[in-house]
Amino acid sequence: MTSKLWVKSYKFSSVVGMTLGLLMPGLSLLAVTSFSALAWDLPPQPTPPSECSGAGLADYFITETYSISIFTCENVDNYFFVATKISNQSEIKSTKVTIEADGTYLAITSDDEGNEIAYKVGGDQLTLFKNGKQLWYEEASKP
Structure with a gap:
């Protein structure tokens, strides 16, 4: 019991x-x-490029493919654009950056064959252009 x-x-x-x-x-x-x-x-954290003295982070975007940082620099007139490919950490850099009327950033670079490559990022997407023709786009967000 x-x-x-x-x-x-x-x-x-x-x-x-x-x-x-x-x-x-x-x-x-x-x-x-x-x-x-x-x-x-x-995503990788934005780090100022060595070419950019006195850098400050102006904007930051994440896409499925890229981590995109826009810096202000003391030695560059406009902005400094750095797109880091998330899969392999390769970087695309440009000092030819303008702000469009709609508030998006437009960064111009060129490839090995001399084609103009433009990255337009802002709002909710990244768009890639080659010689003025849209190649692709993907969603972008701010972390």
Whole structure:
């Protein structure tokens, strides 16, 4: 009779204790996994280019492909554009940056064949032009 009473009074706490004991190893693995996945998905932080003295971050955009930073510099008349490709950290830089009437930034560069490449970023998208013709676009956001 005493043993039945002991089991009844501790039944709830033993079930809770046993459940937590079984879940604890799995919970720690989930916590480590979710943290490492979160750290992996973080975009690169904007760092001023070495060509830009006295740099200040004017604007910053993230797309699926690029991390785009617009800097103000003491030694550059306009702005300094840096688009870092997220997959391999390669950079596209331009000092030929203007602000359009709609508030978007337009950065002009050229490729190895002498084609004019323009990156227009602002609002909610990045658009890429080659010799004035739109090649593609993707959504952009501010983190």
